[in-house]
Amino acid sequence: MPGKILPTLLLxxxxxxxxxxxxxxxxxxxxxxxxLETGSPDAEVFWRLRLPxxxxxxxxxxxLAVSGMVFQAMFRNPLATPFTLGVSSGAALGASxxxxxxxxxxxxxxxxxxxxxxxxxxxxxxxxxxxxxxRGGFSTPVMLLAGVIINFxxxxxxxxxxxxxxxxxxxxxxxxxxGSLSGLEPVHIADLGMxxxxxxxxLSRFTRELDLLLAGKELAASRGVAVQRVTLTxxxxxxxxxxxxxxxxxxxxxxxxxxxxxxxxWLGAGHERLLPASFVMGGCFLVLxxxxxxxxxxxxxxxIGIITAMIGGPFFLWTLFKSNRNSEML
Amino acid sequence: MKRALYCEHFxxxxxxxxxxxxxxxxxxxxxxxxxxxxxxxxxxTLLKCLLRLHDSGxxxxxxLLYDRPVRDHTQxxxxxxxxxxxxxxxxxxxxxxxxxxxxxxFPHASHKRAMTDSDQKAILYALELTDxxxxxxxxxxxxxxxxxxxxFLAAALAQDTGILLLDEPAAFLDPHHxxxxxxxxxxxxxxxxxxxxxxxxxxxxxxxxxxxxxVLRHGRQIFNGxxxxxxxxxxxxxxxxxxxxxxxxxxxxxxxxxxxxx
Numbered sequence: 001m002p003g004k005i006l007p008t009l010l011l012x013x014x015x016x017x018x019x020x021x022x023x024x025x026x027x028x029x030x031x032x033x034x035x036l037e038t039g040s041p042d043a044e045v046f047w048r049l050r051l052p053x054x055x056x057x058x059x060x061x062x063x064l065a066v067s068g069m070v071f072q073a074m075f076r077n078p079l080a081t082p083f084t085l086g087v088s089s090g091a092a093l094g095a096s097x098x099x100x101x102x103x104x105x106x107x108x109x110x111x112x113x114x115x116x117x118x119x120x121x122x123x124x125x126x127x128x129x130x131x132x133x134x135r136g137g138f139s140t141p142v143m144l145l146a147g148v149i150i151n152f153x154x155x156x157x158x159x160x161x162x163x164x165x166x167x168x169x170x171x172x173x174x175x176x177x178x179g180s181l182s183g184l185e186p187v188h189i190a191d192l193g194m195x196x197x198x199x200x201x202x203l204s205r206f207t208r209e210l211d212l213l214l215a216g217k218e219l220a221a222s223r224g225v226a227v228q229r230v231t232l233t234x235x236x237x238x239x240x241x242x243x244x245x246x247x248x249x250x251x252x253x254x255x256x257x258x259x260x261x262x263x264x265x266w267l268g269a270g271h272e273r274l275l276p277a278s279f280v281m282g283g284c285f286l287v288l289x290x291x292x293x294x295x296x297x298x299x300x301x302x303x304i305g306i307i308t309a310m311i312g313g314p315f316f317l318w319t320l321f322k323s324n325r326n327s328e329m330l
Numbered sequence: 331m332k333r334a335l336y337c338e339h340f341x342x343x344x345x346x347x348x349x350x351x352x353x354x355x356x357x358x359x360x361x362x363x364x365x366x367x368x369x370x371x372x373x374x375t376l377l378k379c380l381l382r383l384h385d386s387g388x389x390x391x392x393x394l395l396y397d398r399p400v401r402d403h404t405q406x407x408x409x410x411x412x413x414x415x416x417x418x419x420x421x422x423x424x425x426x427x428x429x430x431x432x433x434x435x436f437p438h439a440s441h442k443r444a445m446t447d448s449d450q451k452a453i454l455y456a457l458e459l460t461d462x463x464x465x466x467x468x469x470x471x472x473x474x475x476x477x478x479x480x481x482f483l484a485a486a487l488a489q490d491t492g493i494l495l496l497d498e499p500a501a502f503l504d505p506h507h508x509x510x511x512x513x514x515x516x517x518x519x520x521x522x523x524x525x526x527x528x529x530x531x532x533x534x535x536x537x538x539x540x541x542x543x544x545v546l547r548h549g550r551q552i553f554n555g556x557x558x559x560x561x562x563x564x565x566x567x568x569x570x571x572x573x574x575x576x577x578x579x580x581x582x583x584x585x586x587x588x589x590x591x592x
Contacts (some may be wrong), residue, residue: 076421210434215423217418218383223489224409269424302448 065282067238068256086150091246094120117247178303361542475502
């Protein structure tokens, strides 16, 4: 345990540096001294707009990266992400319905969009698991295929809802589908932070099981892993985190695939190190993407999904070609 | 002597198709069992059923592990009693040999997760037995097929169980390492009292290793008895629908089986 204190402190310091640094930067650069002046416009912008938004971006990126890591380990496939498994589109369907129906608050402190996205996520999970079981057993390729089918089906339903909605709702859905972290209430950020932290903490209990699943389902079972229970628990936790992100910030792509994969190439496949690394990598990456999204075309704002794909794609390809571990499955 | 494994009229059906039917054998603690049969006869399926590795399919009859039904054990309990060496050729796990061996200690791990002295000892002993010390830090993907197979055997040994289940362990090994593997399995069985169950296509392996042999054909058991019975014509011809020549090794005088050319 003492050996973990220094890396934890270093990672925490790095995250704080990124969070604070990105909050000082933007359309205008805020000087560190001005944030302590009560009532100054810079302090207002820093404390009320930029810092909460950076925190939201950090938790959203961390949640997407950790859930991507879990899906990649479970399916032994670097392309297994919340998107390919239909989890994101389930959440998107729920959240789109909430926008179209004009739902605002479901429970005190919990927005209707989050509840609807969670329900959509749950529906996609039930359908994916149901299709997999109906096909016999708990086959990973069948589960992956079922996820792809559900993804396409739910995406078309989202498009249908968009088509069916009035112009204002359709525009709101379209903007939300591109991904944005602007205008989040502190209570939403607190919800997102709590779900991300709890989900990641619970998943950290399964790091050795995820290592063994990476070595193959049969091998994992032969070493004592209750494969079905672990897979379902990890799938549910990862989906919950994705649902929280999608409901609040829209379906932001690439982070869930890229961050854990790059960390794996740097640190190896062991999840004890990979989980905190993916958490930090995903979080910091999305904070930097958010900084770009509000700076590049300022005062206009570029959807964050465009930034993640534009940076993530080439970087991912570069890392992939740099690596020579072709014979391994991840 | 205590009964390690007992199969009583065991059958296994997958998507309505019977894969195994009426399998009966009893294996005492410290005994050696070779499972042979043509391709598709259900050898690997039987091995996986012993460890409850199938996530689908329907089982009939009963498999007892130390006189308790396998289905009543948790997966972790099964892993404390039985270690499995899978058939070579699947995707390569992205780990080093040492990491693979460390993962094999999972069934014995406490909630604190820290490596104990017994974990370290088991890993070092497994590396030594399989002559894999120098490869400990190598990635599995950087090893040859034979070396990787020995790494998986080392991982099973690091699990430190009373029963070893091996699915064609010599498939990728050259004659030198195949002979060394047979010698190692005999040593584990004779000197350390391990119960060994191995699926093999090498028909001389049961004759070398001794113990029992289980011969399967189309998912049915056509023979279960002493491995020496394979040295006499009849069983292999029925199982493989092929003719064989039975000779004695000119040097050692041990019986050998040679498959005739078609």
